[in-house]
Amino acid sequence: MDMNRRQFFRVSGAGLVGSSLVALGFSPTAALAETRNFKLARTTETRSTCPYCSVSCGLVMYTLGDKAKNVRSTIVHIEGDPDHPVNRGTLCPKGAGVMDMIQSPNRVKHPQVREAGSSEWKTISWDEALTRVARHMKADRDANLVKTVEKDGKAITVNRWNTAAFLVSSASSNESGYLSVKVARGLGMVALDTQARI
Numbered sequence: 161m162d163m164n165r166r167q168f169f170r171v172s173g174a175g176l177v178g179s180s181l182v183a184l185g186f187s188p189t190a191a192l193a194e195t196r197n198f199k200l201a202r203t204t205e206t207r208s209t210c211p212y213c214s215v216s217c218g219l220v221m222y223t224l225g226d227k228a229k230n231v232r233s234t235i236v237h238i239e240g241d242p243d244h245p246v247n248r249g250t251l252c253p254k255g256a257g258v259m260d261m262i263q264s265p266n267r268v269k270h271p272q273v274r275e276a277g278s279s280e281w282k283t284i285s286w287d288e289a290l291t292r293v294a295r296h297m298k299a300d301r302d303a304n305l306v307k308t309v310e311k312d313g314k315a316i317t318v319n320r321w322n323t324a325a326f327l328v329s330s331a332s333s334n335e336s337g338y339l340s341v342k343v344a345r346g347l348g349m350v351a352l353d354t355q356a357r358i
């Protein structure tokens with residue numbers, strides 16, 4: 161191969177640098193592979209449940225963000241959870257598009273209330289929402305709890321609260337489902353249901 165003096169020095173220099181790096185333990189293959197990192201390599205995995213239907217497929221959400229103060233992590237990818245017994249990694253088209261719902265500007269992220277007589281929805285804090293729910297529940301239970309019913313001429317204690325119902329998420333674990341039922345029954349609620357029946 162013909163080459164001039166300048167080309168000779170350039171080729172020799174590159175070869176020398178390459179062989180020196182190999183001698184020092186730097187593999188060009190590894191260095192090149194480094195630029196082809198798996199796109200989820202620096203993400204955090206969080207397991208969750210698809211919110212759309214009562215099948216409740218398992219999701220793995222991949223979040224990017226270094227968790228530093230004032231840094232908001234962002235979900236960059238979602239896929240079916242291969243270890244979940246319900247869906248074993250699969251998702252239907254609706255569940256596969258759940259990123260669109262999460263990132264939608266129309267998504268409601270805070271509790272809202274529409275006061276009696278108002279046509280506007282007002283955003284409130286979770287503390288206020290829970291306090292209001294508890295207050296409404298107590299007022300309704302105080303007004304409508306059926307303590308006894310008559311049967312065979314005798315008053316039988318029933319403590320039924322028929323004017324409120326409880327809908328439990330199908331995504332609840334056995335443990336949270338058990339506790340939800342205990343709380344609702346303890347208050348006297350008769351009407352309990354779960355999203356899994358929908």
Ligand code: SF4
Binds near residue numbers: 254
């Ligand atoms: S992925 Fe589809 S089938 Fe599974 S819970 Fe979501 S909407 Fe339902």
